[in-house]
Amino acid sequence: MAVASNDEIRILTPSGMLGYGFPIDHFRMGLALRPHAITIDSGSTDSGPQKLGLGEMTCSREAYVKDIEVLLEAQHETKIPVLISSAGGDGTNLHVDVFRDIIAEIARRRGWRFKLASIYADIDKGLIGRELRAGRIGPLGPVPPLDQREIDAATVIVAQMGAEPFCKALDESEGVDVIVSGRSYDPSPTAAMAIRAGFDPALAWHMGKIMECGALCAEPVGRNVMGYLRRDHFEIEPLNPAERCTTASVAAHTLYEKTHPFLLAGPGGTLDLSNCKYEQVTDRRVRVSGSRFEPSKHYTVKLEGAKTAGFRSIFIAGARDPIFISQIDEILEKVMAGARAYFAEVPEESYRIIPHIYGKNGVMGDLEPHKTPAHELCIIVEVAATTQALATAICGKTRTSLMHSPYPGRIATAGNLASPFTPLEIPLGAACEFNVYHLMKIDSPTALFPIKYEEIF
Amino acid sequence: MATIPTPLRDIAKVIRSKNAGPFEITLDIVFKTKEDFETVKKSGVITKELVSKLYNVPTQSIITFGFFDLVNAVKITLPRPRPQGGVGETDMHAAQQHVPLQEIRVPWPAT
Numbered sequence: 034m035a036v037a038s039n040d041e042i043r044i045l046t047p048s049g050m051l052g053y054g055f056p057i058d059h060f061r062m063g064l065a066l067r068p069h070a071i072t073i074d075s076g077s078t079d080s081g082p083q084k085l086g087l088g089e090m091t092c093s094r095e096a097y098v099k100d101i102e103v104l105l106e107a108q109h110e111t112k113i114p115v116l117i118s119s120a121g122g123d124g125t126n127l128h129v130d131v132f133r134d135i136i137a138e139i140a141r142r143r144g145w146r147f148k149l150a151s152i153y154a155d156i157d158k159g160l161i162g163r164e165l166r167a168g169r170i171g172p173l174g175p176v177p178p179l180d181q182r183e184i185d186a187a188t189v190i191v192a193q194m195g196a197e198p199f200c201k202a203l204d205e206s207e208g209v210d211v212i213v214s215g216r217s218y219d220p221s222p223t224a225a226m227a228i229r230a231g232f233d234p235a236l237a238w239h240m241g242k243i244m245e246c247g248a249l250c251a252e253p254v255g256r257n258v259m260g261y262l263r264r265d266h267f268e269i270e271p272l273n274p275a276e277r278c279t280t281a282s283v284a285a286h287t288l289y290e291k292t293h294p295f296l297l298a299g300p301g302g303t304l305d306l307s308n309c310k311y312e313q314v315t316d317r318r319v320r321v322s323g324s325r326f327e328p329s330k331h332y333t334v335k336l337e338g339a340k341t342a343g344f345r346s347i348f349i350a351g352a353r354d355p356i357f358i359s360q361i362d363e364i365l366e367k368v369m370a371g372a373r374a375y376f377a378e379v380p381e382e383s384y385r386i387i388p389h390i391y392g393k394n395g396v397m398g399d400l401e402p403h404k405t406p407a408h409e410l411c412i413i414v415e416v417a418a419t420t421q422a423l424a425t426a427i428c429g430k431t432r433t434s435l436m437h438s439p440y441p442g443r444i445a446t447a448g449n450l451a452s453p454f455t456p457l458e459i460p461l462g463a464a465c466e467f468n469v470y471h472l473m474k475i476d477s478p479t480a481l482f483p484i485k486y487e488e489i490f
Numbered sequence: 491m492a493t494i495p496t497p498l499r500d501i502a503k504v505i506r507s508k509n510a511g512p513f514e515i516t517l518d519i520v521f522k523t524k525e526d527f528e529t530v531k532k533s534g535v536i537t538k539e540l541v542s543k544l545y546n547v548p549t550q551s552i553i554t555f556g557f558f559d560l561v562n563a564v565k566i567t568l569p570r571p572r573p574q575g576g577v578g579e580t581d582m583h584a585a586q587q588h589v590p591l592q593e594i595r596v597p598w599p600a601t
Contacts (some may be wrong), residue, residue: 078512081575081582174513174553175569284561285504288518292510292567294558309560342577387578398571398580400545402590417577466576467512 041263042230043068044223044240045272048256049247051075051100051117052092059257059272064107066259069230071104072222074245076119078467079290082339084123086188086465090131091122097132102139108210109145116199116212116222123337124216125189126155132213137489146490147210150202153483154191154215156336158184161473169474173335174292176470183468187338190469191216194334195300196237197478199225206486215482216337218299219245227262235326238304240267242297243286243321250286251276266322268314278319280311300335301478302328331474334481338469343384343417345461346424348432351451352410356442361390361410364449368434375430384418386431412450421460428458496598498591501526507588510567512574514553515584519564519591527562533596541566544590 045068048055052075075091083089090097101117108115121128129151140147161184164170170179177183184190194217202212203225212222220241227237240260248255248271257272269278287306288294295307305325312320352358369386376384391411394401414431418424436450475481498505504520519536521527530536536557542549547568554567572578581587 078574079509079583082512082573083575174511175551176513177573281562285520285563288516288520288561288563288565290508290510290516292514292516293554294556294561294563294565307560345577385577389580396580396586397589400571400587400590402544415578464577467573470511470513 039231041261042227042232044226044244044260044262045071046073046223046244046247046258046260047071047104048073048100049245049249050077050091052096054096054100055103055247055256056273057103060103060107063257063259063272064111068113068259070114070116070222070226071107072116072118072226072244073104074118074217074219074222075122076124076216076219077122078337080122082465082467084121085125085191085337085339085467086341087463088125088127088188090128094131094135098135098139101132101135102143105136105139105143105145105147105211108147109143112210114203114210114212116214116226118214118217118219118222120213120215124154124191124214126153126215127189129153129213129215136211136213140489146488148206148208149487149489150206150209150212151485152194152198152202152212152214153485154194154217154481156190156192156481158187158190161190161336164473170336170471173470173472177468179469179471183340184338186340187469188340190336190338192334192336192473192481193218193300194221194482195478196221196225196228198482198484200229201479202484203229205484209486218335220299223260232262232264235304235324236262236265236267236321238299238326239306239309239321239324240269242304243269243283246286246289248273248276249289250283251278252282266320268318268320270315270318277317280313280319283319283321284309284311301332302326332476332478333472333474336469336471336473338467339465340468341463342466343419343464344421344424345415345417345464346421346428346458347413347415347461348428348458349452349454350412350432350435351453352412352449353408353451354445354449355408356444357440357449358406358408358410360440361393361406364438364440365435368431368438371434372427372431376427379418379423379427384416384423384427386427387415387417389413389415417464421462425458425460432457492600493597494600495595498530498594498596501530501596501598505588505591507584507586509570509574509584513570515568515570515587516554517566517568517588517591521562524562527557527559529598530564530596531557535594535596536564540594541568544594
């Protein structure tokens with residue numbers, strides 16, 4: 034196994050998301066460059082709150098087995114550590130254990146042996162309640178206020194760990210082969226490897242920030258990427274020979290999915306990229322220097338949680354009649370009022386009826402600047418209620434009323450809607466909502482994140 | 491030099507929208523060259539007030555707004571109309587909220 038010299042640490046990241054697959058030939062090209070670690074993130078809130086709310090994973094178990102087996106094979110051959118963060122997408126304890134079991138299953142099947150560290154990130158709700166009352170928790174951006182009721186309503190609450198728990202796992206277990214972590218700040222595994230080897234934390238975080246997305250910083254965007262971190266700069270290069278990093282592509286990458294282009298807040302501090310220098314070293318490789326890291330006065334971690342919020346049913350229907358379409362808002366208003374009157378015994382605040390009108394403002398809602406509807410509409414009515422049966426009943430009443438509603442000038446008296454599917458009302462199951470997205474001050478960057486060590490074979 | 495009002499979709503390299511966490515939408519306009527970026531910046535057309543009008547959001551609620559020289563880009567971050575993925579969601583990834591920016595017209599050298 035390659036040991037990081039005083040001058041350079043090399044990190045290989047095969048993909049921006051574990052479970053999406055990555056080209057194995059480019060990955061093997063990366064291994065030939067003798068990296069000191071393989072890091073890969075599997076976390077994201079981007080596909081919605083149902084992961085935290087219902088315990089779902091971003092990808093299927095089969096997809097994770099496929100990617101993890103490639104990583105374990107590389108570990109078995111080269112003996113370099115593999116660091117996997119935010120197991121399952123939400124990084125709950127449940128999904129750390131799913132990943133642990135996948136690793137055990139592969140090890141058994143292939144006859145391999147690994148020293149594994151599992152780092153957990155579920156946070157005790159009692160602790161969160163106490164810290165909230167102590168004034169040590171605040172909202173992160175335009176987030177609804179947190180109170181004890183919302184804490185209790187969350188299915189589970191995780192915190193994004195920084196680099197310290199990874200460093201601790203590497204320190205405490207002589208020769209750890211694989212680390213699987215719960216919810217992490219995406220750059221943490223890469224940053225931990227570099228910071229632990231004594232490199233500048235600012236460069237370590239910045240390189241981690243770029244590499245956590247795989248070769249998304251390349252043109253065209255790709256998967257496998259190699260980072261070379263040195264004393265006063267780092268270099269970044271995609272492994273697919275058909276891709277290249279350019280000063281523009283690497284600099285612009287920091288815009289992606291971020292609130293601010295240069296100030297990136299994370300656990301323990303803020304990365305400031307406003308004075309970075311980007312140099313084209315070769316046709317495909319970019320050198321970055323000048324990153325700064327400003328430690329925050331109090332170390333904070335981001336808490337994430339979601340709750341279930343009743344059940345949903347929808348109906349989907351088309352409309353083509355221009356006389357109907359020209360009055361769609363008024364007709365819907367009347368129909369929804371009628372449905373509410375029909376379900377008068379159901380508390381009004383316990384359910385919602387929300388129309389999505391494609392061809393009018395289905396994509397942008399109230400933000401839509403164009404007010405003229407198209408010649409045909411797709412109408413989806415979403416109903417959220419306390420039970421699936423009630424959601425479907427309210428949805429059905431709304432649909433049948435809209436189908437047969439009279440309106441001024443109506444000459445198509447047989448029906449107002451074109452229905453493509455049965456069931457006409459479609460149950461969607463439990464609805465989820467993010468309800469915790471807050472910063473919590475902590476005294477120890479490692480104390481909240483317990484680590485379990487074991488030999489797997 | 492004679493100019494004609496030209497939509498940003500004919501000028502910029504990238505105009506996109508995406509979630510920045512579950513409670514924010516971020517919009518990026520990236521230009522092909524420093525010259526294009528400077529021309530648009532100097533035109534004074536893209537302002538907080540314009541964004542406020544296009545997205546029906548008060549100027550004081552705009553989280554980030556700025557021209558960023560290092561990346562030849564305008565970045566705008568707005569609060570989401572509702573938390574991502576909740577009841578009433580129209581765009582889980584907020585990937586299709588960029589279109590009003592494409593239609594912004596700036597005075598552009600006639601060719």
